Amino acid sequence: LAKTTQPISMDSYEGQEVNITCSHNNIATNDYITWYQQFPSQGPRFIIQGYKTKVTNEVASLFIPADRKSSTLSLPRVSLSDTAVYYCLVGDGSFYGGATNKLIFGTGTLLAVQP
């Protein structure tokens, strides 16, 4: 299982773009990169998932370089409500056909957005 390393915390202001980078040097060929957001006393919420290059959805973008040893979650124009812990996880997403892979959480990044 690939280990991930993220900054423990980051500070930002409302309206700014926030980029959180995650290092995963031992990522395997079949591993996907998934980011989750967690508010206090709630379960993690799926944000975005990718395998390579760039993925964008309505809430975030995920940038993955060619070597896939890192990834960057980009949150455009953050607001106060984006204050949360963000987790980067890597794992084999082959749940199809009965294969499974457990996801191990790292320390996460506490993003604090100030007015």
Place this chain on the structure above:
Amino acid sequence: GAVVSQHPSWVICKSGTSVKIECRSLDFQATTMFWYRQFPKQSLMLMATSNEGSKATYEQGVEKDKFLINHASLTLSTLTVTSAHPEDSSFYICSASDLSSYNSPLHFGNGTRLTVT
């Protein structure tokens, strides 16, 4: 999207009693579910993998006789904390993935706050 429901959201019990937590996948089937626990200001720690129709697989250091897991159907897994003690007080979270969709990410329940007095 895929929804995972946990019940109860919080529970208070006396030391020595047992508590059951339910995890349901509401709109998809899940052969496998995962149980995590989280202490304040810490990350999620994987406790066990719950497999439908078979025994759960526990992570190292997790007592299988204390944390009983039953996965009787493709939409329900239960975690029973037996003979609970104050040190079992924690936030328990389950997760599951939609098998019908390739590479579907894990979806998490909203957690259960257990307080043992």
